[in-house]
Amino acid sequence: MDEDSVVQYLRDHPNIIEDYIVSPEISNETFERWSVRRAIKYKKPRKPVPGSSSGVGGAWTDLDLSMKRRVILETSDNRVKTNQSADYTQTIVNAGNQTIGEIHFYTPLGNEEKSIVSAVCTWAAAANYFSELYTHKNEGSDTQDHENIAKQRKLSNFLLDVARSIFFDIVSMDAVIIKVMNFAQKLVNADRASLFLVDSKNKQIYARIFDVGTGDEEYVRVNREGQKEIRFDMSKGIAGYVASTGEGLNIENAYEDERFNADVDSKTGYTTKSILCMPILIRGIIIGVVQMVNKKNGPFTRQDEDEFEIFAVYCGLALHHAKLYDKIRRSEQKYRVALEVLAYHSVCNSDEVNKLKKIEINNRIVELETIDFNGMRLSELEKPLYAVYMFKTLFSDYLQFETDDLIRFVLTVRKNYRRVAYHNWAHGWSVAHAMFATLTNSPDAFSKQEALALYVSCLCHDLDHRGKNNAYMKTMSTPLAAIYSTSVMERHHFNQTVTILQQDGHNILRNLSSEEYKQTLSLIKHCILATDLALFFSNKAKLNVIFDSGEFDINRQEHRLLTQAVMMTGCDLVASAKPWSIQTETVKVIFEEFYDQGDAERLSGKEPIAMMDRNKAHMLPQMQVEFMRGICLPCYELIAKIFPKADKMRERCEYNAKKWDELAAEQKEKQEANRDQKNLD
């Protein structure tokens, strides 16, 4: 029978082939192999997936791979058959192209199987390499790789340790140097290690005496008495050469190198043989030199150089950070000393306190209770005296305070106003008096706690003003502008207020409960910040909308805070609501201060605004009209809506604005007459 008739017969009698296949004559392995080969032989060809790693004949799916792995397992035999030649041998090579293993196959493999075996073995080689790298199996291993792996890990652990000490437990320069030296000496197996820092001013390198020992009993002898240093001229020695040139050196025999400086050996009795010396740089600037002396087993190697170079980078980072940290620590100490000195000189003295204590005010000072009162005529003693009187009048029945504390507080507040033309103690006092008059005439406007915050805020609202406004502070990039991003001066005024309250014998609020104390301070901050005229416009707009819409409710916290803020501005600008003589007197000093600022701006090359330009003094009346009608009047109109009794401030402000109108008109006529005259000439 030929093959075709056999096949046809078997097709006609399928049970024959089935009985044969399931009979014991056919092993399970043979049966499985037939089924896998059948699956491979008759699977549908698939288009390779774009970008996929296609094996032979297109992309391998997981099923393909698992089937192919099955074929490999079936056709390979991991028992070593020494007496039978393999049908197919696959070698496994490492990155260095060295054979590290073989797989023998004792049955023929198709091309596809061979390509799979080759791919799998490549990955196997890589996996083997990295697993050895990671576990650095040193048992009996003598390959250079394993030593490198160990060192790499030691180096990376050190670098991690240095980074940790920089970012977690910020340490001083000395601690970092000791850490660095301990590691460096171990890293390259040197007998001694030194770290020199560069003193570029004197062209020297110096080191506190570090003598990093060998072996386990690591120790550091640091000469702490006065921290004596070894200093070299940068023109001397190997370290000096590296510090000057930035070039790393690996010297096998120091005494054969003309750059070597044997002085230290002669001083210490030590014999230097090999030297490995590296520069430490930060942003390209050589800040130091790290030097290893006498490698234990021969000269320093190329490997030591490479590792040392990495180490030197981290060493520089660590030193730089430690240096910054030491600088910050020293600045903090200096700041603390300055603050102590300032605190001592900025508080009132006992003579001033005793002088004020001797004067008792027993009866009511009625004239103080009107806005018209002219504080300008008070003496330097009467202002603090009346400030104490106003505080007592407003708060004796609300607050437990020591009179001595109150006197010290007022006198120290006075002392912390600068002697500038306008924003001085007289201004602070005047604003506090305006608040006193307002609170006295509208006693139910605010709670006692709010009234306390308002009065203290007015007294302190311009503490330590320098006669320059916020715009100037920012333009000139002053330290205060660096600290505060908004309301620069107002935040400083508040900070000064708190600083005074914290001085011994000055805390007039100390008998408040801690909750009340916190609330009162928060209110004081709110009130002082509200005197930033830049904030007034939004406060005014919001409160006008609330009031005009009929929603204003003095019992609502948001409405109360807005009202307090606008009240602070109203008191701050009280000079515009004083009798005309006081208004003109005050405006004189306001513009004196403005012109001082304008002069300072001009000196720094900046053109001052017209209001601060003394060359435009003729524009003053018109500028006052704009200030009164644009800011002051709207402020007092709003206050009068809420507190009708305060309408007097609005009336007086209106009167003063009209007076400025007249002056502006006169000024204009004069300008025109002058211009006509010039035209005639």
Ligand SMILES: Nc1nc2c(ncn2[C@@H]2O[C@H](COP(=O)(O)O)[C@@H](O)[C@H]2O)c(=O)[nH]1
């Ligand atoms: N042009 C004018 N400016 C004035 C006048 N009165 C005050 N001011 C300015 O307003 C603010 C008030 O804030 P302060 O808390 O610093 O006193 C300040 O910039 C003053 O210079 C005036 O009559 N005319």
